[in-house]
Amino acid sequence: MTYPTAEHQPHILLIDSYCSFAYNLAALCKKAVPSSILHVIKNDSHTIYDLLPTLCQFSAIVVGPGPGSPDIFSDIGVVRDLWKVADEYMVPIFGVCLGLQSLGLEHGASLYRLDTVKHGQVSVVHHTSTDIFKGLRDVKVVRYHSLHIRLKDGGEIEELAWTEEDENGKVVMGVKHATKPFWAVQYHPESVLTDEGGLKMVENFWNLAKSWNRRNRPAFIPPPNINLPHSHIWPRVYQRHLPHISHELLDSVVFATIDVPNLSIANLCEYFGADDSPKPFVFLDSAASPGRYSILACISDSSPQITHYVNEAFIEVATGTSKQRHDLAGKGFWDWLDEYRDSRRVVGGDSRIPFWGGFIGFLSYEAGFGALNVPVRRQKGYRNVNHPDVNLVWIDRSIVIDTTCSKIWVQSLLPEDVGWVQTTLRAITNLPGELKPTPAPRGDAIIKFPDYAQYIAKIKSCKEYLFSGNSYELCLIDQTHITVPKEATISTWERYKLLRSVNAAPHGAYLRLHPTTFLSSSPERFLSYSRSPGTVCQLRPIKGTVRKLPHITREVAEEMLAGSKKEIAENLMIVDLIRHDLHNAVGENVVTKKFCGIEEYEHVWQLVSVIEGSLPDGTPVEIDDTLGWEVLRRSLPPGSMTGAPKKRSVELLQSIEGKERGPYSGVFGYWCAGGGGDWSVTIRSCFLHDSKKDGDEEWVIGAGGAITALSDPEDEWEEMKAKLNGVLRGFGASC
Incomplete structure (x- = not known):
């Protein structure tokens, strides 16, 4: 489909691997590169041969996260082929989570299960302060993964960031290719609980991508339009259907x-x-x-x-x-x-x-x-x-x-x-x-x-x-x-x-x-x-409940719920999912008004988040x-x-x-x-x-x-x- 655009706006291709956080990543990219035009495809909607004719028209590619494993074709799709295109088709790529695992696996890294799974968990990431981490201190990030890679000694993939933890030891959190314009992170920069380093890192990637394009594609100018079938531009606006003419319109209440x-x-x-x-x-x-x-x-x-x-x-x-x-x-x-x-x-x-x-x-x-x-x-x-x-x-x-x-x-x-x-x-x-008495249930x-x-x-x-x-x-x-x-x-x-x-x-x-x-x-x-x-659309997911008892005050309930890794992780995963759903429908205007607040109900205390979009x-x-x-x-x-x-x-x-x-x-x-x-x-x-x-x-x-x-x-x-x-x-x- 061809879309009219302003001249010289950069086009970014976002590949969605059926993740429920993809449009959060789209919103982060749009915030980092406001002038960009984001094209979204699924990882199984095109073969590499479908993409090659238009690939070099993009200024950059973002490979989103997704479920499954990078060594299973039905999970990774066309992504695995992007890392191996010939030089004339090469475009800067930034990978997230599954994207990092795929980049590593296709260049000699080994894939393992974590001893302790990290789903909806917050970790501190250390890094080299170079490339996509330039100008950043240690970052606090959200992780959604059970698999991780170990790099090949002397291989083409270089480590940029890592975590160190008792249960899993040292885990690779960020990498780059030694000679190609490929960077990736294992964590989720788009999560609501990843700190401001998520945005700064994507901005760094964009600066690296622009520099690489100037050096290696000096004649490249983003086209006004890209015709890529089976794709859509985000954000997208939906038109109303014409009303049924057979029904009378009622004017006033x-x-x-x-x-x-x-x-x-x-x-x-x-x-x-x-x-x-x-x-x-x-x-x-x-x-x-x-x-x-x-x-x-x-x-x-x-x-x-x-x-x-x-x-x-x-x-x-x-x-x-x-x-x-x-x-x-x-x-x-x-x-x-x-x-x-x-x-x-x-x-x-x-x-x-x-x-x-x-x-x-x-x-x-x-x-x-x-x-x-x-x-x-x-x-x-x-x-x-x-x-x-x-x-x-x-x-x-x-x-x-x-x-x-x-x-x-x-x-x-x-x-x-x-x-x-x-x-x-x-x-x-x-x-x-007066209310007639309700008989007790007979049992x-x-x-x-x-x-x-x-x-x-x-x-x-x-x-x-x-x-x-x-x-x-x-x-x-x-x-x-x-x-x-x-x-x-x-x-x-x-x-x-x-x-x-x-x-x-x-x-x-x-x-x-x-x-x-x-x-x-x-x-x-x-x-x-x-x-x-x-x-304004508002969603209010509840994950986490404590029954009211004489000794369960608000302070006690808050300690029990807000202090629970499991309860916070459950709520966080749903908040990030809901943000994705809202971004899909409304575009950029999505705000988390409250995260994991304690609310009082008739018989329970609940852990409630509030997300709004317009x-x-x-x-x-x-x-x-x-x-x-x-x-x-x-x-x-x-x-x-x-x-x-x-x-x-x-x-x-x-x-x-x-x-x-x-x-x-x-x-x-x-x-x-x-x-x-x-x-x-x-x-x-x-x-x-x-x-x-x-x-x-x-x-x-x-x-x-x-x-x-x-x-x-x-x-x-x-x-x-x-x-x-x-x-x-x-x-x-x-x-």
């Missing part, structure tokens, strides 16, 4: 507010049909701090419910009276939903609240596989007994409750709907304030936990993949099945009230969107985004308006539920776990018709399929944990059980 002291949210839900189990019902529940706004959807027979299975080429739209299939016609379901919502955009709602109407529902874990190019293989009849990957309902009428002050908004997207708004306000004021449920021996074996399998360099962190989960005998069943709404009473959460949900009943007490927000103009000033409103949806598309599945690198981790977990996750570890939430959205991670949740509720009910809960090189299998088993307990208590059980 009708709303009114009222203060209702001592409001019973349960009574409010029951007035609007929470107990009417055959009908759909949607309630997003901020039942605990730091949650604030609860959203009750007022669903009617005309409310469209939209479902999709990712192995099918159509979307179903159902109302209380009809069901239609819409052929996707070659487009993805993300684009179809974007167009659907775009045709119903509104203005004029109260800017103080985050939701005016729009989509509410859930997206499964597998709904994110398309962005990773990971296939989902399903047998015929899958939809009959499994949950949809997309299960959303379009909400025209809704009620929003500010739980901090009992203020209520009643609102409608329908034209001339003032009568319904006023009637609903009067009904709310007449609701009883008749039969619980089938994951098999202990199999789970321990899966943890060990994960660790072997970590030691071999295939992943830095694998978020392993398994399923627990709950059977409630027919004579002990209660309504699913009563079940949710039980769950809410024993495990109130800031991101709770009761979704009855057939064929799925979805109960959640999630503590973790995944992604929120504000309305345009100036949309498009550049001056971005057209129609692009800014859909930014949050684009970030969601490019960020699923949640990194806190996969590990890193994301694509390889998802593929490995498919094999290790042996079954699909479904709704668990996907997301649920909303996308407002006026812009903005909020999606939470589907954890601490349980699900019931319509095919499993005639007679005995069969519920499913997912739980697990992030497996790292520091994980102890017994501790991981206990952590998985601890995470189950919050939901199990809603069934009168525990483990």
Whole structure:
């Protein structure tokens, strides 16, 4: 593809080896060389013969990190051939992590496993103060590697930097080729915890590259354009699709507010049909701090419910009276939903609240596989007994409750709907304030936990993949099945009230969107985004939890969590992964607002980081308006539920776990018709399929944990059980 550019801007080729940190490296390169034009390719998208015609048009090449081993062709791809091109094609190259290992291996170095794996670990690197380390003191860096090289005595590769540590001895951290313009580092200069030496080192590489080009390519002038098929320029901006012309555009929100002291949210839900189990019902529940706004959807027979299975080429739209299939016609379901919502955009709602109407529902874990190019293989009849990957309902009428002050908004997207708004306000004021007691769970449920021996074996399998360099962190989960005998069943709404009473959460949900009943007490927000103009996307990964006890003060929790290498490493890996996902969608404007801060929740202390991203000033409103949806598309599945690198981790977990996750570890939430959205991670949740509720009910809960090189299998088993307990208590059980 040819891109128009300003004359004489340098072109840099970034080779992505399917790493979840590649766009962090792109952002670092752009910061070091602001005038550069960055072209990105995958390491298996071209052969060396594909690249040779355009290779010498680049001013430099950056070989990014990636999973696997440099001696496996499917892991390293075209990179291994770059080190051996003839002089007339030679271009300065800077390698990172896997790039350093490949450079060394192709020039006589030997490859070994570290005795102690370094994934998400901070080390001090010593160096010669020359070449890419010129002008730097010892640097504090982040490492993600289980493999390392030992250089050949008297070989072509010279050591520039190293670490010295008790567990691994001396480890090569930086190298250069003796005669060719090749430099590389083992660590990650783009990580959020690598100090300012990361930027300075890339600037040094660029100065070395320019000097080499002047000496060895004196006639070289960067071309205005480079035509390299199967590449893209970063950052990239996505254009909106045209809206569906068959849908009427609703212009303005009708709303009114009222203060209702001592409001019973349960009574409010029951007035609007929470107990009417055959009908759909949607309630997003901020039942605990730091949650604030609860959203009750007022669903009617005309409310469209939209479902999709990712192995099918159509979307179903159902109302209380009809069901239609819409052929996707070659487009993805993300684009179809974007167009659907775009045709119903509104203005004029109260800017103080985050939701005016729009989509509410859930997206499964597998709904994110398309962005990773990971296939989902399903047998015929899958939809009959499994949950949809997309299960959303379009909400025209809704009620929003500010739980901090009992203020209520009643609102409608329908034209001339003032009568319904006023009637609903009067009904709310007449609701009883007292709450009917929720009966204690009977404890008749039969619980089938994951098999202990199999789970321990899966943890060990994960660790072997970590030691071999295939992943830095694998978020392993398994399923627990709950059977409630027919004579002990209660309504699913009563079940949710039980769950809410024993495990109130800031991101709770009761979704009855057939064929799925979805109960959640999630503590973790995944992604929120504000309305345009100036949309800001915020992600808040949680890794690290300490239960509140009388002796566990904030100071004690901070010492336990922030002082734990394992907890910090888990959080760091996900922060770096999320920064990559955001850089992919928005470009350079990504900021880590908080790293591993301690936050207080109802029952626990959590280790939380906050990352934000936005498009550049001056971005057209129609692009800014859909930014949050684009970030969601490019960020699923949640990194806190996969590990890193994301694509390889998802593929490995498919094999290790042996079954699909479904709704668990996907997301649920909303996308407002006026812009903005909020999606939470589907954890601490349980699900019931319509095919499993005639007679005995069969519920499913997912739980697990992030497996790292520091994980102890017994501790991981206990952590998985601890995470189950919050939901199990809603069934009168525990483990």
